[in-house]
Amino acid sequence: MANPRKVAFDDLESLAGEHIGTSDWHTVDQDRVNMFAEATGDHQWIHVDVERATQALGSPIAHGFLTLSLLPMLSAEVLNVSGVSRGINYGSNKMRFTNMVPVGSKVRLSQKCVSVEPKAGGKQMNVESTIEIDGQDRPALVVEGITVLYG
Secondary structure (H helix, E strand, O other): OOOEEEEEHHHHHHOOOEEEOOOOOOOOHHHHHHHHHHHHHHOOOHHOOOHHHHHHHOOEEOOOHHHHHHHHHHHHOOOOEOOOOOEEEEEEEEEEOOOOEOOEEEEEEEEEEEEEEEEEEEEEEEEEEEEEOOOOOOOOOEEEEEEEEEE
């Protein structure tokens, strides 16, 4: 089980430029892919038609945005900031889906803090997040996410 790095809101700046940590591995199974397809209306066969996708690709693949949507869950395993009243997803600067995630694969998150700056009475934290695929050289996703945290 992951043991998230702990830091106080007042000490966030100390993370700038540092590798924050890495989550546990999590399996992306077909049930999760199917539920994501239902939630988003994206029923493209490469995701949900197991037989056809297996014949064409070797297995179905997870939606890119499903991979992105794992960030909150995985991030909670990487960093725990105390003294925060709320956090706001402010967007992202760069996002690349660099590899497909075959259903049944294990993924994990590795994060680096790019910067921490004052913002609107809080602190804007830019974090480079990389979702790795077990056994693959190329990650599934690389994104620089922006969060504003308030004490």
